[in-house]
Amino acid sequence: MNFRMKTTTALVSLGLMASPAFADMEAAKAFLDAEIGDLSSLTRAEQEAEMQWFIDAAQPFSGMEIKVVSETIDTHSYESKVLAPAFTAITGIKVTHDLIGEGDVVEKLQTQMQSGENIYDGYVNDSDLIGTHWRYQQVRNLTDWMAGEGADVTSPTLDIDDFVGLSFTTGPDGKVYQLPTQQFANLYWFRYDWFNDDKNKADFKEKYGYDLGVPVNWSAYEDIAEFFTGRDLSHLGVEGEVFGNMDYGKKDPSLGWRYTDAWMSMAGMGDKGEPNGLPVDEWGIRVNENSQPVGSCVARGGATNSPAAVYAVTKAIEWLQKYSPPAAAGMTFSEAGPIPAQGNVAQQMFWYTAFTAASVKPDLPVMNEDGTPKWRMAPSPHGVYWEEGMKVGYQDAGSWTLMQSTPVDRAKAAWLYAQFVTSKTVDVKKAHTGLTFIRESTIQHDSFTERADKLGGLVEFYRSPARVQWSPTGTNVPDYPKLAQLWWQNIGDAMSGAKTPQEALDALCADQERVLERLERAGIQGDIGPKLNEEMDPEHWLSQPGAPKAKLENEDEEPVTIAYDELIKSWQ
Numbered sequence: 001m002n003f004r005m006k007t008t009t010a011l012v013s014l015g016l017m018a019s020p021a022f023a024d025m026e027a028a029k030a031f032l033d034a035e036i037g038d039l040s041s042l043t044r045a046e047q048e049a050e051m052q053w054f055i056d057a058a059q060p061f062s063g064m065e066i067k068v069v070s071e072t073i074d075t076h077s078y079e080s081k082v083l084a085p086a087f088t089a090i091t092g093i094k095v096t097h098d099l100i101g102e103g104d105v106v107e108k109l110q111t112q113m114q115s116g117e118n119i120y121d122g123y124v125n126d127s128d129l130i131g132t133h134w135r136y137q138q139v140r141n142l143t144d145w146m147a148g149e150g151a152d153v154t155s156p157t158l159d160i161d162d163f164v165g166l167s168f169t170t171g172p173d174g175k176v177y178q179l180p181t182q183q184f185a186n187l188y189w190f191r192y193d194w195f196n197d198d199k200n201k202a203d204f205k206e207k208y209g210y211d212l213g214v215p216v217n218w219s220a221y222e223d224i225a226e227f228f229t230g231r232d233l234s235h236l237g238v239e240g241e242v243f244g245n246m247d248y249g250k251k252d253p254s255l256g257w258r259y260t261d262a263w264m265s266m267a268g269m270g271d272k273g274e275p276n277g278l279p280v281d282e283w284g285i286r287v288n289e290n291s292q293p294v295g296s297c298v299a300r301g302g303a304t305n306s307p308a309a310v311y312a313v314t315k316a317i318e319w320l321q322k323y324s325p326p327a328a329a330g331m332t333f334s335e336a337g338p339i340p341a342q343g344n345v346a347q348q349m350f351w352y353t354a355f356t357a358a359s360v361k362p363d364l365p366v367m368n369e370d371g372t373p374k375w376r377m378a379p380s381p382h383g384v385y386w387e388e389g390m391k392v393g394y395q396d397a398g399s400w401t402l403m404q405s406t407p408v409d410r411a412k413a414a415w416l417y418a419q420f421v422t423s424k425t426v427d428v429k430k431a432h433t434g435l436t437f438i439r440e441s442t443i444q445h446d447s448f449t450e451r452a453d454k455l456g457g458l459v460e461f462y463r464s465p466a467r468v469q470w471s472p473t474g475t476n477v478p479d480y481p482k483l484a485q486l487w488w489q490n491i492g493d494a495m496s497g498a499k500t501p502q503e504a505l506d507a508l509c510a511d512q513e514r515v516l517e518r519l520e521r522a523g524i525q526g527d528i529g530p531k532l533n534e535e536m537d538p539e540h541w542l543s544q545p546g547a548p549k550a551k552l553e554n555e556d557e558e559p560v561t562i563a564y565d566e567l568i569k570s571w572q
Contacts, residue, residue, distance in 0.1 A: 025048065028048065028055065032044070035082065035429065037429075039428045039429040040425050041427070041439070042425055046424075051425065055091060057152070058090075058091035060409075061093050061413040061416070063092060063094075065095075066093060066122070067095075067096045067098065068121060068418075069098040070398065071101060072100065074357055074434040074435075075434030078430055079097060084096075084417070087416075087417055091420075093417065098120075107481075109123055112403055121410040121414040122411075122414030124398045124399065125178065126398055127178055127399045127473075128473035129401075129480045131476060131478050132478065132479050132480045134171035134172065134177060138405070139177055139404060140402040140404055142175075142402070143175040144175065145402070146160075149408060152412075153415050162424070163440075164180075165438060166180070168395070168471055169397065169399050172291045172475055178397075178401045179400040179419075179422060180399045180400075181398055181399060181418070182434060183395055183396060183398075183437055184353040185470045186395070187351055187380055187461065188349050189340055189375060189377050190348075190377075191366070191374060192456075193374040194346055195564070197236060199235060200231075210559060214562050214563070214567055215559070216381055216382075217386075217557055218557075221349055224346065225319055226244060229242065238344065242344050243324055244323040244345075246328060246336065246340050248320075249317075249328065249331070250330050253485070255333075255487075255488040256488035256491070258333070259487050263316065264284065264308070264312050266380055266382055266386070267311055267382070267385055269308040269312060269548075269549075270282050270547050273389070275471035277390060277391060279546075280547035282391060284303040284309060286476075286533075292530060293530040293531075294531060294532055295532055296513050298538040300513065300536075301548070302509060302548065303549070304509035306549060308385035340375070341358065341365075342366075353435065359375070360373055371454050378564060384552060394472065400418035400422070402414060402415060424439070435458060443462045463571070464571035465571070478529060479519060482515050486512060486515070490504050513532065
């Protein structure tokens with residue numbers, strides 16, 4: 001089966017049908033024939049019925065021109081280049097779907113929040129901002145919107161419960177603020193072929209006394225990183241120097257994601273809880289029983305500069321320096337992403353499944369001739385402070401967000417487009433293109449059962465109960481744009497050696513508390529905004545159960561591995 005984007009004459013012609021005169025079922029049928037086929041969780045009759053609903057609901061807005069925006073990844077490129085022209089042809093609503101950098105999306109959103117000027121009619125905005133949106137109340141909460149003002153443009157086949165990331169976009173008030181349109185997790189990546197090689201297995205067992213396999217904890221990850229770095233793998237046809245770890249360390253905004261995307265929770269810094277630790281989350285921010293942020297530093301009950309956080313940063317720097325390609329320390333997120341697929345990296349703990357599509361191209365050195373990958377993905381190992389019931393990784397959930405400042409008619413038209421690109425009609429095909437799953441019905445589709453062995457464990461992960469332990473930034477973070485920029489600046493000082501990890505994290509938590517203090521003084525978030533605790537002797541908090549946790553005498557735990565095939569069986 002060919003899952004690549006089709007460029008048939010019929011589909012190309014859809015992009016020219018921008019006139020409302022073409023807003024009918026003929027355009028819809030042409031789109032379904034050319035692009036969707038049987039790659040849908042709906043039957044053809046159900047697809048046509050869903051398209052007819054869009055045609056009817058869009059009539060009052062036919063001829064309207066709207067603008068929406070998202071970051072530039074494969075999934076959104078597909079929406080912009082294929083689904084937006086199709087939507088225009090089918091409904092008569094002209095959509096311009098801009099693709100810009102992730103930081104630029106947040107900047108535009110911030111500007112609209114602060115000025116009230118309607119820059120875009122719809123945003124694909126990471127659910128990392130859920131705490132921001134819930135507190136500022138500047139986006140339409142979709143629960144009330146779908147039942148009230150937007151009821152006439154809410155599809156009866158939307159099936160909101162089919163979205164697997166809905167808990168990520170729900171505030172503490174139980175309201176849904178955003179609609180996921182793509183999701184990808186941050187998992188462990190490794191060379192399955194190298195790990196199953198008899199010589200590698202025997203040599204590893206002889207040196208370390210246990211079996212080479214998927215590392216369950218950081219101690220095992222470190223041993224494996226040491227084992228493969230500089231190892232001669234010429235018996236497997238591997239040329240050039242081999243490394244046991246891949247990461248990036250340039251002082252750049254993307255360095256912040258490296259840490260706010262749950263590195264601390266993987267180490268075990270925060271508290272137990274799903275989708276995020278409570279009362280202390282993976283940013284080290286503590287909230288009270290009213291969900292008000294009360295501190296980030298240990299002296300106020302936070303954990304951003306706690307022993308577990310210092311351990312997390314120390315290990316990342318150590319592994320970057322000892323076991324990674326020398327150029328990695330000067331790389332950004334986007335520069336480092338393609339490196340494992342070039343064939344000389346044994347494993348990477350911090351690997352986004354958004355790279356899957358680029359890592360399964362047939363001509364890559366990490367692919368077999370039969371189209372199966374030489375690599376696999378698995379759950380990330382956890383650090384020594386981690387306990388059962390804690391979050392163990394990050395999941396990105398780019399989600400449709402409607403601002404309160406957008407006029408109602410424009411918001412309704414944008415909501416129709418948001419539902420179209422997430423509809424059951426198109427979602428299976430969209431998922432095959434970008435490999436970013438949002439619907440349970442898509443994950444379970446037969447076409448993904450057929451394709452699973454070509455995707456290195458992605459399908460198995462999303463079909464497993466393990467996926468709930470991976471989640472985006474949660475509601476403890478009251479202003480994501482203001483706080484996120486503090487991370488790369490401060491941790492960059494630790495990565496460069498300008499400060500020790502402890503010094504950098506002390507500065508980071510102090511900076512976070514200054515922002516929390518300003519928000520508290522301004523009172524703009526009302527009775528759910530920050531309310532800082534008085535500072536106390538850190539020992540007061542370190543001696544209590546949960547986070548922040550006191551320093552362990554021994555941070556080198558007994559290494560544990562598991563055979564990948566056994567792991568997959570446990571999921572099933």
